[in-house]
Amino acid sequence: QKEVEQDPGPLSVPEGAIVSLNCTYSNSAFQYFMWYRQYSRKGPELLMYTYSSGNKEDGRFTAQVDKSSKYISLFIRDSQPSDSATYLCAMSVLGNTDKLIFGTGTRLQVFP
Amino acid sequence: NAGVMQNPRHLVRRRGQEARLRCSPMKGHSHVYWYRQLPEEGLKFMVYLQKENIIDESGMPKERFSAEFPKEGPSILRIQQVVRGDSAAYFCASSPGTGGPKEQYFGPGTRLTVT
Numbered sequence: 001q002k003e004v005e006q007d008p009g010p011l012s013v014p015e016g017a018i019v020s021l022n023c024t025y026s027n028s029a030f031q032y033f034m035w036y037r038q039y040s041r042k043g044p045e046l047l048m049y050t051y052s053s054g055n056k057e058d059g060r061f062t063a064q065v066d067k068s069s070k071y072i073s074l075f076i077r078d079s080q081p082s083d084s085a086t087y088l089c090a091m092s093v094l095g096n097t098d099k100l101i102f103g104t105g106t107r108l109q110v111f112p
Numbered sequence: 113n114a115g116v117m118q119n120p121r122h123l124v125r126r127r128g129q130e131a132r133l134r135c136s137p138m139k140g141h142s143h144v145y146w147y148r149q150l151p152e153e154g155l156k157f158m159v160y161l162q163k164e165n166i167i168d169e170s171g172m173p174k175e176r177f178s179a180e181f182p183k184e185g186p187s188i189l190r191i192q193q194v195v196r197g198d199s200a201a202y203f204c205a206s207s208p209g210t211g212g213p214k215e216q217y218f219g220p221g222t223r224l225t226v227t
Binding site for chain 2: 088102
């Protein structure tokens, strides 16, 4: 069993839709939860991060962490064609060299 | 302030040759992480280095792979006697060493193709 599971998609939605991306994990020691966006042939860029449980909002993006269910989500409101990319969740254990454990990524396509 | 730089961006090697991948961290960063991304997979941690020290190499294959981060110059990931299964995108991320795991900034990657 992988430490972090993520549906690879692809997910195709019309412009303006609300997108929900999810990851589940098995290691209860994870304390940092991050979402990265990766455009084709580029490096990942950090979108959102959350420490421990709770919600965090930044513009059109909302990240949620439910540690009791070992489940994290990223919501994108008013999705745009420029949001088309692969979204990777990543997690890390506090104080353990900060190495990141990634999901496989979900490919998102937003069509006009 | 330049971002993380990796070179070459694309590298083609025949089976049995050596591959050297370079990573120049952001200015002021003394910590480097290397990750590998196989086709249709997420990134997998390989090694974590500080200047002149390997801190965590738990993700490195036991044979043929090595990494260094000298006092001067870029970090280098070396793969000896490459095989087709080494074909992947290799990303490095640099960090100032403070601020936790969110403070990793990724380079554009080196895409290695083994023929």
